[in-house]
Amino acid sequence: MEYSPRDIEPKWRAWWQENQTYKVDNQSDKPKYYILDMFPYPSGAGLHVGHPLGYIATDILTRYKRMRGFNVLHPMGYDSFGLPAEQYAIQTGIHPAESTERNIRRYREQLDNIGFAYDWSREVRTSDPAFYKWTQWIFMQLFNYYYDLDADKALPVSELVKRLSRSGNTGIRAACDDDTPVCSAGEWNAMSEREQQLFLLHYRLTYPGEAYVNWCPALGSVLSNDEVKDGVSERGGHPVERKLMNQWNMRITAYADRLLEGLDTIDWPESIKEQQRNWIGRSVGASVRFAVEGAGDHHIEVFTTRIDTIFGATFLVLAPEHELVRTLTTDAHRTDIESYIKWAASRSEVDRMSETKKVTGAFTGAYAVNPFNGERVPIWISEYVLAGYGTGAIMAVPSGDQRDWNFATHFKLPVIPILDTQKDLDQAADPTKEGRYVNSGMINGMTYEEAVPALIAWLEEKGIGKGKTQYKLRNAVFSRQRYWGEPVPVYWSDGVPYLIDEKDLPLVLPGIDKYLPTETGEPPLGRAEGWNYHGHEYELSTMPGWAGSSWYFYRYMDPHNDGAFCSEQAVSYWQQVDFYLGGAEHAVGHLLYSRFWNHFMYDLGLVPHREYAMKLVNQGMIQGRSNFVFRAKERFFEEYLMLKVLKPLLSDSGPLATSEPGYEEEYKYDFAFETNDLVIEVTSWQQEEKITRVRQTAAADGKRLMVLYTEELIDHINDPEKTAGKIRAALQSREGFIVTAQMPKCEQLYVSQSLLYKYDPESFTKLHVDVNVVEADVLNIEKARALPMFEKANFKLDPKGQYTCSHEIEKMSKSKYNVVNPDDMVAEYGADCFRMFEMFLGPITDAKPWNTQGISGVSSFLRRFWGLFFDEKGQQIVMDDAPVREELRALHNCIKKVTEDIERMSMNTCVSHFMIATNELRRLNSTKRAILEPLVVMLAPFGPHIAEELWHQLGHSGSVCDAAWPVYDEEYLKSDTITYPIQINGKLRANIELPANVTAADAETAALALEQVQKWIDGKPVRKVVFVPGRMINVVV
């Protein structure tokens, strides 16, 4: 029997399905293990070879853990709401549900092809009403809860209402809006129902509110901060502007501290934790109120992390949008300030970010008073202070902060040193905390550690400031002005949002006629007919992509439950995710928001752990290797004519003038012969206007004009003599206007990369070409012809008759035409080979370009492994004889290494160990069941099809998936003697064979007795001999 993946792989996939081999139960005596892959979005492009990398690794782990006696949950599903399907719907009118369904079917086919051990009965989709019923339900809980800072957890709003009616909000410490009014019990009880509801929105964990948002006109939607990169939308690269809109928000800031502290309890990659820490951006400092001179009640509050530098504060800076700016500005400075505000407002995010070095600002004319020393400090405004962060005002300390220093230097404001260690303050700011304070009143002579508490104590005593912790994290915008997302289970009555009744869930997404905003600019849901709740209009925005993905991992535990998001029984069995694997690009978006929801659900007692995933591993991206072709521009043909036709073939035809490319005003024609007044124009025959124009000019100049169509040149590109002949004929002719008459066949010319060096780089347009028509950077012209871009193309080949392409490593994506489809690989080599090859590429955490060089090594390994079981005639040759020591050693070495390496997710070295064992057993002609059977079991997680086949060939009737993982026995690795390397001063000089149980003294004696050792000691005294048992001997001389 020959190894034929084409036959055995479909056979076993059908068998597994029939036998429900991968069905997982929620009840078991075995310990549980939950392995999760990050939720894929089913894009229209299908799966490429980068996607399965992580899935294969977790599949191996799943199968391994199962063999080690765990009940393993490893589910798969789809994050099936999203922008691309909606964009597609706008273009085609096809309902996103329909295109999404199609994409999912394609994904599923591709996944099935690779032989994954998913329990598909647990599949979930976020766009399924049975799923989003619970997304909506969780949203309703968020609406019904507020964050109590004293309890340090979420509590029901009904509790808050009780407290308000009893004693108002003065005693309530809770996460709420900055502008939450103070309210006594009497005031609260006097409020109307409507007023009370509006008041409570200041506390609810999800609430509608006016906020500056990232509005993307091109996408017609707001974007969250993490969806904006460098001032443009991450998806599509469209401009994004700041816009004040009424939006649903999530009060994630309430959980800022817990999200930060939680990071210390989970085993996640440091880089992800760091990104989340940056995003949360906790800074500990103090807030200080500066009185404004002559402005009565007005104060400016600033936040600083360096309260110790306050004696060096020589001015204040407000954001241009700061609410006090207009009040403070003196009449003398009003014009300046107004024009600066106007200028700052006109600047986009991109402008601001690209010109961070430029110092701009304006003086308000007003002065504040430094509360510590009574000094007058001028108040300026500048856009380097951000309205959205802190209080929108800073105290500027030019000696310690570089931006303040730049500002002070530019506007000639004083720089006061405050620490005796500060240096070179005329060159730059020095932010040191070392040394002792100078020029600093009450803290003179103190150190940083002493000064900070002293200052904060003083501030709090005087009631003008306090120690404060500030976060960069903003509340998350939760509304999308989009159709293809979860409807928000809210209706509006008299401007107040109310939840719909829980029994009316799910609120199902209605059909609409067009997937576009309404004429009045309402979101698409504004088009839905009858979209109201007992006569009250529903919320029109939908939820963002991260809503469903923030809790989906619980749904897998109990995917068909209609009475709860997940039963208590299921969640208490599966608890949390033990191993989570996915891309690092979700560091903030998905991974932070899902932690937030989980903390909330934990507060409600819905889930058993604060963190839902104890261990997270990031898979590296598989990059694509793109190929490029070079399309000739008109300029190329001018160069070509000169280089290949005129110079070599027509040099005898008299003096010639040429136009330099780009200087067409000076030279009217591309080429001009003195002979017979002939001028030549090279252009496309589609440029009719240009031809007419040149023809008129030529007539006026008394020149004869020959028009050479580029298309004509393309047809004969490899035959310059043909073109030369035509020009010769034209030179002889007397006609005033000569044009190549034939109908050209080709329209574009692609020039081989190997020929480019001869021409100006500007003569070509570099274009991506589908890597599937390129082999080893050589274009397969026959295949390429089938592509639309080459339909009417000709190719200029190099002397070898080849068209070579250039290449680059880029992200693998459809638009770059570098996508390699796993199906093709599976069809050619089989799923097992594909799986093992992806693992063999290197550590899963590393990014690497896709390169199929080397897949033959894995392929031949599988055939060699198969060859241990069958002879050339296909007869099974496995014997029941007792194995010899060498065979056992090879086996147990393999068991040891593979077991250790799977545990640390080092799948690439596992594959190596299988190869080593196979090579060794072939050398030994080993065909013994006692050796081969454990190897088949170990291979099963990696190559499940071949292992299942061999397992059955060995006479088993059950699945190899249920076999027990072999146990490694140290005994077989021991040997009587060990070959010790001997080093002299750390350099390897000799080897010696010694008994395994040799003593240090014996080893030393034996080593020193060796001739080579004596030679290297060379009579010098031996200072020391280091003996590491089982390892090596080092002689120090």
Next chain:
RNA sequence: GCCCGGGUGGUGGAAUGGUAGACACGCAGGACUUAAAAUCCUGUGACCGUUGAGGUCGUAUGGGUUCGAGUCCCAUUCCGGGCACCA
């Protein structure tokens, strides 16, 4: 600018502080074959020397710790990623 990763043969990559380059690709030579493919065997870090003789150098660069450093420490440099007027 700040914060993380990381630099090992022609290539992908191995290596609990203990024989650097496992395993694989590629390449070269050989066997089988009419031939090719497939398969199998041998060699393959560089340099000098040998042709069963060994030696020197070698993990980005420079220093250090150690009997011993790819591995630990310090500095430099290059590459990749993240954050960035965040007070």
